[in-house]
Amino acid sequence: MKRTESAYPSAIGRNPLGGHFAAGFAVVLLWCFASVAQASAGPDFSELFGDSDFIEIIERDEGLETRPTGYVHPDAEPDHVFRIDLDEGQVPIGQGVVYDGFLIDGKLPGPTLRVTEGDIVRMEITNSGDVMHGASIHAAYTQTSKHVGNILPGQTKSVTFRATTPGVFMYHCAPGGHAIPMHVMFGQYGMIVVEPRDKSYQLEADLGQEPDLKLYMLQHELYASGKEAVEGDASYTAFNGELFRYVENPIRVRPGDYVRMYFLNVGPNLLSTFHIVGILWDYVYWQGHPEAQWPGGQTITAGPSDSWVIEFRIPPEEGVYTMLDHGVGATSRGAIGLLDARADAETSSEILAEGPSYEPAERAERIGEARRGLAPFGIPDADTNPVPARADRPVRFGADVDEVVIEMKGNSFYPKVVEVAPGTKITWVNEDVFTYGLGETSGAHNAVAMRGPQSFATAMLGHAESDSVTLTEPGTYDYICAPHPYMEGRIIVRDPG
Ligand SMILES: [Cu+2]
Secondary structure: OOOOOOOOOHHHOOOOOOOOHHHHHHHHHHHHHHHHHOOOOOOOHHHHHOOOOOHHHHHHHHOOOOOOOOOOOOOOOOOEEEEEEEEEEEEEOOOOEEEEEEEEOOEOOOOOEEEEOOOEEEEEEEEOOOOOEOOEEOOOOOOOHHHHOOEOOOOEEEEEEEOOOOEEEEEEOOOOOOHHHHHHHHOOEEEEEEEOOOOOOHHHHHHOOOOOEEEEEEEEEEOOOHHHHHHOOOOEEEEOOEOOHHHHOOEEEOOOOEEEEEEEEEEOOOOEEEEEOOOOOOEEEEOOOOOOEEEOOOEEEEOOOEEEEEEEEOOOOOEEEEEEEOOHHHHHOOOEEEEEEOOOOOOOOEEOOOOOOOOHHHHHHHHHOOOEEEOOOOOOOHHHOOOOOHHHOOEEOOOOOOEEEEEEOOOOEEOOEEEEOOOEEEEEEEOOOOOOOOHHHOOOEOOEEEEOOOOOEOOOEOOOOEEEEEEOOOEEEEEEOOOOOOOEEEEEEOOOO
C-alpha cells in the first residue's frame, strides 16, 4: 500500500511540511530534476494540489512556519490506502458477554492505522450494513464528513488528506447529525497514529534505540442501553475490545525494556486516569505530539477522544506491573491489565489497539457460550442473554397502574421491556434532543408495532413530544422505531385470567 518511504520534500521549507513557498518552489524544481535520478522522492506541489480552488490559501499555508492544513487535491497520489468496512454485528467482549452493535472490519475497536507525518492518506470506506454509516478522522486537518459522511448501505466513499500533525488520534463512524454520537456509543471507533517524521520521542534519543514494545492502547466503554450511554452509566470498560483482556493474557516484557505506549481514551463519556502500578513515566506527550513533552508523573488524564504517548522503562525487577484506569469504577468494570516482566519472556514488538480477531468457529463458540448479551439500542438475542443486564430485564406494572411512560433516549426505548395489565395506557416521550435532519441522522422517533395481537403506530415525535396507545388484547407486542429500526421495544400485556 505504501508508495514510498521517502519524506515529503523537506526542501519545500524550513520544516518538512511548511517553509517559504517561493523559496521552496525553486528547490522543488531542483528536486524534480534530482528525482529523475532518484525515483523515491515525494510528490511536488502540482501533484498534491493540482487544479484545486483556493490556491492562494494553499500557497500561503505551504509558506508558513507552522504546518499547513491537511488539505490535498482529492486525486493526489496516496502513500497509504486504508480500506475499512462498516457493519452491524455481534462480537464476544470477554467474561461471557456478547456485544451486539456496530463494528469496523468486524471488530470493536476497529483496526489500528499507522502513518508517518507528511504522508498522503486515502481512506476508502464501505458500508456493508443495513443503516447509514460514515466516518470522521481526527488526524485530518480538513473536511472529512463532506466526503465520507452519509454513506448508504452498499456504498463506498473515500477521502484523501495529508497527515500533517504527529500524534495519536481517534477515528469513528459519523453518518451525520444525531447518528454521530449514537454510532460512537454503538462501538464504531479506532485509533490512527501519525508518527513524527524528523523528531522522534525523547526516550528513543536518551537510550539510542527504538522501543522494545510499541503498545497501542485504546480505552472505551460499553453500554446496555442508549439511555445509559447518553448518561455515561457504563456497564463495562475495556482496553482494546475485551474486558480484562490483558489480565487473561498478560503482555510479556523484560526488565529494562523500553516501552512506548500510544494511549487513546475513546470514552465516549468517561474520563480516564491511566496509571501503571510500579511505573513512573519517563516522558509523556500531550495528544502524542513529540513537542508537547512533559517529564515524570504517575497518571495521565484523558477525556473522551484525548490521547497521550507515554514512555517508560521496565524496572530491573521481574514481576507484574498492573495497568489500570485509576478511576476505580472503571478499573472494576474491566479497564485493567498486566505487564508481566521476566528476563526470559518471549515478547512482541507491538500490540495493536484493536479488538481481538476470531476464527469463525471460535467466534461462534464464544457467542454460543454467552451468559449476557449487550445490545444498547435493541433487545439482545434471547439465546445469548440468559442473564440479562438491568436495562433488558422486564419492568412489571400492576393492575393499579393506569399509565406507563416509556422514554425514547439515546436511540433506545427505556424500559425496553414492560409488562402491564390490559387497558393500561402506554405513553412514549422522546427525550432525545438532537432532532435536526431526517431518519438515521435525526433523534426524532416513533413506535410502530411489528408483531402482536393489535397493531399500533405513534406519531413521529420530536424532542419533549409524546403520544400514547392503550392495549387491551393480552399478548406480546414487539415494536421498533421506523427511522431507526434497530431500536426495539417489547410490551407484554398480561392475561387477566
Ligand atoms: Cu455507523
